[in-house]
Amino acid sequence: MTLFRTLALGAGMVGLLLSTAHAEGLQGKIIGFSQIGSESGWRAAETSVTKAEAEARGIDLKFADAQQKQENQIKAIRGFIAQGVDAILVAPVVATGWEEVLTEAKEAEIPVVLLDRGIEGPEDLYLTSVASDQVKEGRVAGEWLAGTVGEAQCNIVELQGTVGSSPAINRKQGFEEAIAGKANLAIIRSQTGDFTRSKGKEVMEGFLKAEDGGKNICAVYAHNDDMAVGAIQAIKDAGLKPGSDILVVSIDAVPDIFAAMVAGEANATVELTPNMAGPAFDALQAYWDAGTEPAKFIITESKLYTPADDPQGEYERRKDLGY
Amino acid sequence: MTRQTVDLRPNGQPPVPRPRPVAQVLMRPQVIALAAVLGVNWLLFPGFFSITWQDGRLFGSLIDVLNRGAPVAILAIGMTMVIATKGVDLSVGAVMAISGAVAATLVSAGVSAPVAVLAALAAGLLCGLWNGVLVTVLEIQPIIATLVLMVAGRGVAQLITEGTIVTFSDPVLIFIGTGAFLGLPMPVVIALVLMVAATLIVRRTALGLLIEAVGVNRSAARFAGLSAGAFLVAVYAFAGVCAAIAGLIVAGDIRGADANNAGLWLELDAILAVVIGGTSLLGGRFSIPMAVLGAIIIQAMNTGILISGFSPEFNLVVKAAVIVAILILQSPHAALLVRRLRGLQSGAGK
Numbered sequence: 001m002t003l004f005r006t007l008a009l010g011a012g013m014v015g016l017l018l019s020t021a022h023a024e025g026l027q028g029k030i031i032g033f034s035q036i037g038s039e040s041g042w043r044a045a046e047t048s049v050t051k052a053e054a055e056a057r058g059i060d061l062k063f064a065d066a067q068q069k070q071e072n073q074i075k076a077i078r079g080f081i082a083q084g085v086d087a088i089l090v091a092p093v094v095a096t097g098w099e100e101v102l103t104e105a106k107e108a109e110i111p112v113v114l115l116d117r118g119i120e121g122p123e124d125l126y127l128t129s130v131a132s133d134q135v136k137e138g139r140v141a142g143e144w145l146a147g148t149v150g151e152a153q154c155n156i157v158e159l160q161g162t163v164g165s166s167p168a169i170n171r172k173q174g175f176e177e178a179i180a181g182k183a184n185l186a187i188i189r190s191q192t193g194d195f196t197r198s199k200g201k202e203v204m205e206g207f208l209k210a211e212d213g214g215k216n217i218c219a220v221y222a223h224n225d226d227m228a229v230g231a232i233q234a235i236k237d238a239g240l241k242p243g244s245d246i247l248v249v250s251i252d253a254v255p256d257i258f259a260a261m262v263a264g265e266a267n268a269t270v271e272l273t274p275n276m277a278g279p280a281f282d283a284l285q286a287y288w289d290a291g292t293e294p295a296k297f298i299i300t301e302s303k304l305y306t307p308a309d310d311p312q313g314e315y316e317r318r319k320d321l322g323y
Numbered sequence: 324m325t326r327q328t329v330d331l332r333p334n335g336q337p338p339v340p341r342p343r344p345v346a347q348v349l350m351r352p353q354v355i356a357l358a359a360v361l362g363v364n365w366l367l368f369p370g371f372f373s374i375t376w377q378d379g380r381l382f383g384s385l386i387d388v389l390n391r392g393a394p395v396a397i398l399a400i401g402m403t404m405v406i407a408t409k410g411v412d413l414s415v416g417a418v419m420a421i422s423g424a425v426a427a428t429l430v431s432a433g434v435s436a437p438v439a440v441l442a443a444l445a446a447g448l449l450c451g452l453w454n455g456v457l458v459t460v461l462e463i464q465p466i467i468a469t470l471v472l473m474v475a476g477r478g479v480a481q482l483i484t485e486g487t488i489v490t491f492s493d494p495v496l497i498f499i500g501t502g503a504f505l506g507l508p509m510p511v512v513i514a515l516v517l518m519v520a521a522t523l524i525v526r527r528t529a530l531g532l533l534i535e536a537v538g539v540n541r542s543a544a545r546f547a548g549l550s551a552g553a554f555l556v557a558v559y560a561f562a563g564v565c566a567a568i569a570g571l572i573v574a575g576d577i578r579g580a581d582a583n584n585a586g587l588w589l590e591l592d593a594i595l596a597v598v599i600g601g602t603s604l605l606g607g608r609f610s611i612p613m614a615v616l617g618a619i620i621i622q623a624m625n626t627g628i629l630i631s632g633f634s635p636e637f638n639l640v641v642k643a644a645v646i647v648a649i650l651i652l653q654s655p656h657a658a659l660l661v662r663r664l665r666g667l668q669s670g671a672g673k
Contacts, residue, residue: 040583041488044486044487160635163635163638190634191629191635192638196581196584196587197577197579197581197584198573198576198577198585201576201577202387202625202629203629205387206384206387206626206629206630207629207630209370209383209384209387209630210368210370210630226488230577233501233577233578237501238377238382239377256488256490323487
């Protein structure tokens with residue numbers, strides 16, 4: 001272990017020397033990226049966007065897929081340290097158990113940036129973390145709906161994510177914050193659709209039957225786009241027009257929701273950007289060029305997309321990202 | 324749920340079902356349970372039984388129950404046979420994902436829909452044969468043999484779809500999932516046809532008896548001259564094809580193959596449906612229509628929870644409570660208790 005540490009430290013030093021030899025910018029930097037895996041379309045998109053962002057900046061990205069296992073991530077990070085990379089990006093699969101390996105990186109003076117998820121442990125183990133604010137995502141969706149319906153009475157049905165998962169809890173909370181105090185807006189039904197299309201469709205079918213064939217529902221808020229796509233089909237099966245008879249607002253901004261917007265069947269989506277690496281690279285560049293210590297938590301933008309934002313173009317831009 | 328073993332003695336009673344009085348069928352615990360669940364749904368939502376005609380098809384909560392219950396019912400038809408042979412098939416959910424992935428990927432690549440459907444069914448058959456060979460030739464315990472495909476199968480499906488949800492707009496595939504025939508949703512029609520056909524085949528021929536014989540005692544069945552191995556392979560293959568049909572339905576329903584989620588945990592619902600239907604996990608006596616009824620009970624409960632307006636945190640608790648109640652209702656001890664209580668009452672009345 002000591003030998004390994006010494007080696008790693010040595011390799012880190014070499015990396016440090018190499019990095020100072022380069023001119024400004026990230027051209028030629030070697031950055032390791034330990035990705036969780038490819039369990040969802042969004043994750044696949046994050047991987048491909050990270051690779052594209054690295055290529056655009058001339059970074060030599062070392063990619064390691066951990067296949068959902070922390071031990072693989074720890075191995076990959078040790079490998080990066082041994083290789084003497086300039087920086088390490090980690091999308092941690094779980095929140096705990098990182099102190100030892102990140103201390104090794106710190107001793108090797110390799111900055112670590114956390115992507116998408118946080119960890120429990122001392123904050124000085126990593127340079128910064130880039131993640132979205134899930135509560136804000138829900139709030140943006142809620143504010144859009146409140147702004148769109150104005151003073152009209154609007155009964156909302158909610159398709160929640162998997163019960164107990166943090167995006168489901170946070171996106172629910174944010175939405176409720178946004179519509180709190182508006183007497184004309186009320187969530188009349190809320191059930192879990194497990195973040196999937198088929199459950200989203202099934203739950204929406206139930207809601208439509210229970211609310212007078214859907215005549216009593218003015219909007220559906222889905223915690224992700226997939227459930228919204230399922231709900232749209234259920235609304236059509238019930239003989240109503242999604243997008244006009246029932247408003248559809250959801251979160252994620254995957255390509256298929258833009259296809260639905262093109263067809264006039266979805267009204268708004270809040271982007272969970274797969275570009276977590278871009279802000280991470282920017283922070284690293286500022287850190288190296290000017291010595292600027294970045295904020296500990298960089299929050300990505302939760303951008304709202306509506307049919308006014310060129311859904312066809314957004315669909316084309318996203319469809320090959322691996323969603 | 325008393326276990327009735329098959330009597331192979333020449334002068335034993337034939338296990339061919341005799342026509343039973345309607346009242347006796349209606350007094351079955353499964354029928355009572357379904358009536359109770361539907362009754363509760365009706366109390367929660369008075370419009371539960373209202374069925375209207377819309378866009379050339381029946382429309383209503385009751386139709387939803389049948390439609391949404393159809394995939395599990397189809398899985399349960401195959402699962403009943405497997406369980407009757409004292410086996411179990413954990414891979415059916417993953418096979419659903421594979422079948423949907425095969426069909427969706429092929430039609431997206433421009434292959435005609437009938438070919439894609441046949442390929443999906445063939446994939447299901449192949450998966451079933453794989454399970455059957457592991458169980459019979461390699462003599463691996465069914466729960467482990469099928470666990471292999473349960474875990475690996477989802478990976479195979481993800482490889483086929485390359486990790487994305489493959490969407491399609493092929494009218495034939497969509498019809499399988501969402502179409503209607505004589506006003507009934509296509510999944511219901513498919514499940515019904517499959518149930519009647521499977522029941523007739525096992526009950527009007529000796530097949531059912533032979534399957535039960537293999538389940539009760541495989542060695543004895545073999546000594547009696549049955550090629551038990553061939554039966555087992557055939558039964559697993561049939562379960563694979565059933566899973567493939569269910570996979571086509573759920574893919575057609577959402578117009579896409581979702582390898583991550585299609586059929587996820589449905590193998591457990593299918594096993595539960597079979598058990599609610601009164602088939603013992605120890606093999607032997609089985610009933611396909613009762614397993615289908617079990618699937619409908621599960622779905623009636625799911626739909627009831629959806630329209631009840633309970634918060635989703637209670638979903639699993641409610642489901643568990645109802646299932647425990649149904650299983651207690653079916654247990655021989657409960658039946659004994661009821662008989663004793665009746666005996667006491669009549670004794671007290673004298």
